[in-house]
Amino acid sequence: MHRIYEYCHLVTPEEIDGLGHVNNVVYLKWLQDAAVAHSTANGWSGRRYREMKIGWVARSHYIEYLQPAFVDQEIVVQTWISTLQKVKSLRKYRIVRPTDSELLVRAETNWAFVNYENLTPRRIPEEVASCFSIVPEQEEPV
Template identity: 90%
Template structure:
């Protein structure tokens, strides 16, 4: 089980905006990519969720941009589960630049667990809960 998952990425030219740094929308994509990779690493791929007709949908995102990233730089998205409740979960993230250990972004996403056939909330199954550790605030990376 991956408690705190690290998703590595090299910034591409296509991710750069007119100001010469990574476009703010790209950061949201990285968050989603990291969440999916973390879930997959813990045994719950998008395909598995689709086959069972259950899974996660985003309810809200919060992103705080602290420093820009530029083409050619490596970034690491660290992600972990902060809370798991009956039908929802709070996933947190931080994006760091390993070159200088600079914190670029702090973010979180509120996820709801749903039945994919009718998009109604559904209790998170025990088999899903068992695959994810909850990281208390005092144990979060800094």
């Protein structure tokens, strides 16, 4: 089980905006990619969720941009589960540049667990919850 998952990515030219750095919406895509990769690594792929007709939908995102990223730089998205409640979860993220350990982004997403057939909230099944560790605030990466 991956408590704090690390998703690595090399910035591509297509991700650069008119100011010469990574476009803001690209960071959101990286957050989602990291969340999906973390879930998959813990045994819950998108396919498995779809087959069971249950899964996660985003309710809100908070992103704090601290430093820019540029083409051909490697970035690492660190992600973990901060809270797991009856029908919702808070996932946190840090995006760092490993070459200089610079923190580029701090972010979090509020996720709701739903029935995919009618998009109504559904209690998180134990078989899903048991595959994820909660990382207490004092153990979060800094």
